[in-house]
Amino acid sequence: MRNAHAVATVRKAESALMARLPEGALMQRAAAGLAAACSRVLRRTYGARVVLLVGSGDNGGDALYAGTLLARRGASVRAVLVGSRVHEGGAAALRSAGGRTVAAPREAESVGDSEAAAEIAAADLLVDGLVGIGGSGGLREPHSAVAALAGAAEAPTVAVDLPSGIDADTGTVDGPAVRADVTVTFGTHKPGLFVDPGAGHAGVVEFVDIGLGPELPGPSLECLQAEDVARLLPHPTAESDKYRRGVLGMAVGSDRYRGAAVLAVGGAMRTGVGMVRYAGAEGVVTEVLNRWPETVASTLDPMDPLGSLPGRVAAWVVGPGRGLHPMAQAELEAVLATPQPVLADADAVTVVSKKPELVRERSAHTLLTPHAGELARLLPDTERADVEGDRLSSVARAADEYGCTVLLKGSTTVVAEPGHPAVANPTGSPLLATAGTGDVLAGVIGAFLAAGLAPREAAAAGAYVHGLAARIAHDGAAISASDLFDALPLALAEIG
Numbered sequence: 001m002r003n004a005h006a007v008a009t010v011r012k013a014e015s016a017l018m019a020r021l022p023e024g025a026l027m028q029r030a031a032a033g034l035a036a037a038c039s040r041v042l043r044r045t046y047g048a049r050v051v052l053l054v055g056s057g058d059n060g061g062d063a064l065y066a067g068t069l070l071a072r073r074g075a076s077v078r079a080v081l082v083g084s085r086v087h088e089g090g091a092a093a094l095r096s097a098g099g100r101t102v103a104a105p106r107e108a109e110s111v112g113d114s115e116a117a118a119e120i121a122a123a124d125l126l127v128d129g130l131v132g133i134g135g136s137g138g139l140r141e142p143h144s145a146v147a148a149l150a151g152a153a154e155a156p157t158v159a160v161d162l163p164s165g166i167d168a169d170t171g172t173v174d175g176p177a178v179r180a181d182v183t184v185t186f187g188t189h190k191p192g193l194f195v196d197p198g199a200g201h202a203g204v205v206e207f208v209d210i211g212l213g214p215e216l217p218g219p220s221l222e223c224l225q226a227e228d229v230a231r232l233l234p235h236p237t238a239e240s241d242k243y244r245r246g247v248l249g250m251a252v253g254s255d256r257y258r259g260a261a262v263l264a265v266g267g268a269m270r271t272g273v274g275m276v277r278y279a280g281a282e283g284v285v286t287e288v289l290n291r292w293p294e295t296v297a298s299t300l301d302p303m304d305p306l307g308s309l310p311g312r313v314a315a316w317v318v319g320p321g322r323g324l325h326p327m328a329q330a331e332l333e334a335v336l337a338t339p340q341p342v343l344a345d346a347d348a349v350t351v352v353s354k355k356p357e358l359v360r361e362r363s364a365h366t367l368l369t370p371h372a373g374e375l376a377r378l379l380p381d382t383e384r385a386d387v388e389g390d391r392l393s394s395v396a397r398a399a400d401e402y403g404c405t406v407l408l409k410g411s412t413t414v415v416a417e418p419g420h421p422a423v424a425n426p427t428g429s430p431l432l433a434t435a436g437t438g439d440v441l442a443g444v445i446g447a448f449l450a451a452g453l454a455p456r457e458a459a460a461a462g463a464y465v466h467g468l469a470a471r472i473a474h475d476g477a478a479i480s481a482s483d484l485f486d487a488l489p490l491a492l493a494e495i496g
């Protein structure tokens, strides 16, 4: 598990730890880890040209002390000083180790022709110490101009604590920001390293333990790793039978959207569900049975559709491709009236946004799985762009408002549940941005719910497996939702 803490929490823990340690000890620990990571990226430190981008805070201080260690190992180190002040101790240490400092021009227009620009262009390695957790808002000038030069340079970039220009708590990016190949983060991960667009700027995230652990409370965000998912996955045993493995009720697809039913049922089947009890219109039942003959399917009686919904299920998936007509709404209400956990996706999310009490007043578990547009509908005065701009706060707000688990799909899938840390999925991939993959996801998570996983864990594990399956299915060309069927068992086997 990778844990992340909000900046305010990190600050508090750091001051508690600093009070017990000699002055500067934490920065030395951070710098040692940072220098080691730089050496790994460089492979050969001796003779390498290392350029530090140094802002006026302690993030710059870390870069300067790490640069000092690299200079002592034979690197040629230049520090480009950006901003009104510099960490004096760090700058003095670097100079005494043979490094040089170069001031960047204060005016953004002059940065491009400066000595600093020439140093950045000729570097073998750039170290981004412009701003860390003390950053607020988008990068100001001349930081922004220096970040742009770093982006245009050929050298790999190692970011100190986090890429400058990303918001540490949310991962939002306002204007230019550093794109790192490696981010070396100290004490704990920062939420913005796991959530796009910040995550996309961080590259490979390396963690340096500076001894903060005992001072930290529980995380605000978790990022599951393969071993965490392996612990969650249901594994059939000798005593298993189809009922114990989990029976999933599925009210998905319609005459208009038959594919949604085939995709969602397939997602559940290929994740190892014990049994799917499917209910739908006659034409859809035929399609589902043609592709998945193992489905236990019933045709809804047009005179009494609710009466023909299957019973004896451990969990429900409702909504994908089901439509918004009154009958679909009545069906959703009937399913939500059962005591089983319910995953409500797509059209069902839209219905819930108009009747929040359907979920709020439920005592059984509900998992909503909106994309950004659907989440915007769930929240008052919220546009899609607001959700995309701050995925973490938006999904947490929806979970609180509806008193249930919410999984927000998209560039980083994030799961929130009141009273628990949010979860960010690390396996997502833009390969999944194609019609129907969300239907498959609903089936995958439904299989986990039916097997007895709690909604937060089912959602997080489902997103992980789904993203990994997309990567496995991808052999260089584009993939479509049906390609996930064969890849899902491979993803599950890879996780173990």
Ligand SMILES: NC(=O)C1=CN([C@@H]2O[C@H](COP(=O)(O)OP(=O)(O)OC[C@H]3O[C@@H](n4cnc5c(N)ncnc54)[C@H](O)[C@@H]3O)[C@@H](O)[C@H]2O)[C@@H](O)CC1
Pocket (backbone or CB within 6 Å): 014, 015, 018, 026, 027, 028, 030, 055, 056, 057, 058, 059, 060, 062, 083, 130, 131, 132, 133, 134, 135, 136, 137, 138, 139, 140, 141, 143, 160, 161, 162, 186, 210
């Ligand atoms: N506090 C501690 O105990 C430790 C802190 N460490 C480092 O210290 C960093 C935090 O240091 P600071 O609190 O000094 O803060 P930062 O160094 O992150 O940033 C503060 C400086 O950046 C400027 N700044 C803020 N937002 C800006 C923007 N948008 N554009 C341009 N300039 C901006 C501020 O005016 C200020 O001068 C951490 O990220 C980490 O790298 C590490 O040394 C480990 C120990």
Ligand SMILES: Nc1ncnc2c1ncn2[C@@H]1O[C@H](COP(=O)(O)OP(=O)(O)O)[C@@H](O)[C@H]1O
Pocket (backbone or CB within 6 Å): 346, 371, 408, 409, 410, 411, 412, 413, 428, 429, 430, 431, 432, 433, 434, 435, 436, 437, 438, 439, 440, 441, 466
């Ligand atoms: N840019 C992206 N990067 C990573 N994953 C994405 C991206 N865009 C969409 N996805 C994923 O693709 C799936 C799309 O689901 P959804 O929006 O419900 O589409 P559909 O209803 O067509 O199936 C989700 O799992 C979502 O997280």
Ligand SMILES: [K+]
Pocket (backbone or CB within 6 Å): 059, 128, 129, 130, 131, 132, 159, 160, 161, 162, 163, 164
């Ligand atoms: K930084």
